[in-house]
Amino acid sequence: MMDADAIIIGAGACGLMCAVQAGYLGKKVIILEKNEKPGAKILISGGGRCNYTNQFASAEQFISANSHFIKSAFNQWTVDDTISFFETYGIQGKEKTLGQLFPEGKNAKDVVDVFTSACADFGQEIRTKADVKEIEVLPDGFKVTYQKNEKTISLRAEKLVIATGGLPIPKMGATDFALRFARKHQLKIIETAPALVPLTITGKNEEWFSQLSGNSVFCEVSNDEISFEENILFTHWGLSGPAILQISSFWRRGEVINLNLLPGENILLLLDEERKMNGKTLVSTLLNRFYTKKLTDALGKFLPLSKPVASLTKIEIELIDETIHRFKVKPAGDKGYDKAEVMRGGIDTNEVSSKTLECKKIPNLFFGGECLDVTGWLGGYNFQWAWASGFVIAQQI
Template identity: 80%
Template sequence: MEIDAIIIGAGACGLMCAVQAGFLGKKVIVLEKNSKPGAKILISGGGRCNFTNQWATTEQFISANPHFLKSAFNQWTADDTINFFETYGIVGKEKTLGQLFPDHKNAKDVVEVFTSLCEQMEQEVWCNIEVKDIEQTNNGFVVNYAIGDKVKAISAAKVVVASGGLPIPKMGATDFALRFARNNGLKIIETAPALVPLTITGKDEDWYAQLSGNSVFCEVSNDEISFEENILFTHWGLSGPAILQISSYWRRGEVFNINLLPHQNILELIENERKTNGKVLLSTLLNRLYAKKFTDALNKFLPLTKTVADLSKAEMELIYQTIHEFKVKPAGDKGYDKAEVMRGGIDTDELSSKTLECKKIPGLYFGGECMDVTGWLGGYNFQWAWASGFVIAQNL
């Protein structure tokens, strides 16, 4: 069978690569470990699929070399993603902060765009395939794979590794790309779960657990960055958009800050209350700002039963620190089972930024999550997957 390339992985990057290669008249075969393509796309956004972010730039990505992304994002922009999906009947609707979801459609429809185009262009997607290894030959590459008990091989001049990262093993996540890279002397930036809930243990564990299910709009920050979104208290610690965002910048043992009232100053609110009605209890004032259950929980730290007029200078300072500088030191994270993406991966220095071809192994390309490119929550990682798939297809 004459084919131009083998693509390992029928996720967002692999499917986009197959379709874009088809547009250029190139024949590819996609090898997928799962029983159907696009497994991770199908569960994204609770099945709704936040397929891009209209404000995506290189600024929302973590990498040892953030400049690496510029070439790919110049070749395939967020507007290109929006136009591509609109062409096939999927119109983006902004939910918040530039996040685009399909209007009146869902993740299944996103996958259907790719599977239909692959079928039309006779780009084959083989499922239930476990890739074992890639061997270099004089004419290109041989990919050894297992289907059931049988081990087979397929050859092509070029190979694309778009097999994803380590998160969500039950969805077929595999370390194949990282293993292959290590075995071939490619540098790996240390990997860790990212966009992941954080756990609290020890003396504060019960305090967080009692608030499970409560959500508060906050600013979460460390020395490097800050995010304003909701946090969600859970039985085991913290989750919610702001926590997932800061988790990508958090390292075990570090403390970060939560501002529980980012757009107001609690001391000013107390002073204003003192002028009008000093007999108001601190708890009454806080109940105007938060759910009662959350206010009640703050009793552990604050003199809720005191009137605002009776608060001492030391108590005012304590209130400010608790509301605006609430310190959190997580014990750890919920691991790859609950992480949305992987931080770290194959060092971008090993690849051409213009083509994503491996410098040490010509004809071999890496794309998507297996690389040291990690986006924020909100469609950014999909944008990287589409862009890297497009870029690789242009060079097969």
């Protein structure tokens, strides 16, 4: 006897969407969640406000060894589908910036409530504090054994969904469950690493960055591959802020990143204009128009702040241009999975069908969400992938 049409391991964004969509199709599922409550990562996303999708989400904003993989899922479940789904449950999207949608007048808890309420309406079970210990692949399905309150319980179902997320934020219950299962069954894994994560600075420059802790500046951050224009935040251990989190997904240890501290402006033209209008203006006075006094003063380590613009030599002008527009930083590392928002890498997408997300080697097994080698930019993209993958899998249950 089967206990449900499918067992879903993980009550995160993908697992919850999968359960609700399966409910629409009249399918019965049981979700097993290790945490005390479902949607743990949803609840802390966006500082508790939950940036639940992005109006511009497409394959372009994702990192994967197969850049075309998610196109099929995004064709099946679009951003408009996400917006309509949440509107049906009383959540209207409000754009904050760069296409990021947040629930207007509501928060992350309201987003989770959408799923828990819908699951209750459809009779889908969410069993929390359920620590899965073993998965047996049977000729007619799967047997999942878990522990709850020191009791050992087994369930059987024809279909199995693994949506246990990635490695970031272990204190929220993140584990390597999906990766361990994949390795056990000889599924290929793309090397994993923290992504959307702050970067650390050590050595001779550590004190310079540390003294600027708390200062934020709009900046273009780039490497040889990509660039992002958003705020950066100086911290006592290095750099954070949206632009740094974005570039971190593309950064590799030992690489240098470039900071354009004045994007959209040309410091050479500004200096020239100032020289024509008032050559007595100090370099510090000019820079204070764009930066906090603390940041301007800190730049005095590299620049002749106390010199009038008209007195600058050619070499000094070149130095100012290089420092302001091409400030080079060589991070020592990152803050690790404790501070990362997502994981880069994961189960190789070649191991699953792009149309159904079914495992090619193990029929009726599906992987969705962050455990796969699909990593989105900051700004609601990873949620869009979670919702889409949950929907796609539900069509197969």
